[in-house]
Amino acid sequence: MIAQILFFGFIAAVAEVLGGTIIYFKKMWPKRVQSILLALGAGFILALVFLKLIPASIETLGEEAALYLIIGFSVIHFFEHAIVGHLHFGEETHSDVMVSKTASLSAFSGLFVHAFFDGLSISVGMQFDFLIGLLIFIAVLLHKLPEGLTIGSIMIAAGFPRKAVLYSACGIGAATMLGTATVLIFSQVDSQITGIAFAISAGAAVYVGASDLIPEINKSENRIPPLVVFGGMILFYVSERLLEGMLP
Numbered sequence: 001m002i003a004q005i006l007f008f009g010f011i012a013a014v015a016e017v018l019g020g021t022i023i024y025f026k027k028m029w030p031k032r033v034q035s036i037l038l039a040l041g042a043g044f045i046l047a048l049v050f051l052k053l054i055p056a057s058i059e060t061l062g063e064e065a066a067l068y069l070i071i072g073f074s075v076i077h078f079f080e081h082a083i084v085g086h087l088h089f090g091e092e093t094h095s096d097v098m099v100s101k102t103a104s105l106s107a108f109s110g111l112f113v114h115a116f117f118d119g120l121s122i123s124v125g126m127q128f129d130f131l132i133g134l135l136i137f138i139a140v141l142l143h144k145l146p147e148g149l150t151i152g153s154i155m156i157a158a159g160f161p162r163k164a165v166l167y168s169a170c171g172i173g174a175a176t177m178l179g180t181a182t183v184l185i186f187s188q189v190d191s192q193i194t195g196i197a198f199a200i201s202a203g204a205a206v207y208v209g210a211s212d213l214i215p216e217i218n219k220s221e222n223r224i225p226p227l228v229v230f231g232g233m234i235l236f237y238v239s240e241r242l243l244e245g246m247l248p
């Protein structure tokens, strides 16, 4: 089970590095692919949170779950936006605000914490319920490529040499692996603590869907990406049905 969880975390980390590699090799990235992935990811993760993660958190912890949900939400908000001046998903084109290298490094640290929670969600999700864990993995995977692209383009906008793109994408990928590796700790503790970690990561997932992904989609010039969000919700439903049929 531990090896399996680490494997899924590794795939997510690879997708991240792949996103960075796209920026490294190719300056022009098809904007449409980016917005479709962000929109699918948003719909998927929000459906997952509201239909699975929040109910499962309440089932495990009772009313107390609410506290951990808002803690998870707040942690990501704090590290991505309260202490970081400029950070948003998708390709960074605002080189005017990325003039200082400090700005880009603080954006990196925000994404690092975010990616850690991506990995943590996969890890505690799979320990909690393998099907839920797999669905969390898909939700994370859908936005991992744009995430690698985000950090890669931040480095370019800040004027770092090209190599920094790969280093930073690997760094965020490592944060994902680090989050996944918490399985080594959580597999030793009692289920109550895993339940708390699960609820915190569910709160973090609300933030990723509603505050990282949706605002980016709403900025789009045409109405297609906002509509694709519903496609992400349908994709969640179909994935859940398929996985339910496949898993013993």
Ligand SMILES: [Zn+2]
Residues within 6 Å of the ligand: 086, 088, 092, 093, 094
């Ligand atoms: Zn920007």
Ligand SMILES: [Zn+2]
Residues within 6 Å of the ligand: 114, 115, 118, 140, 143, 144, 147, 208
């Ligand atoms: Zn993420």
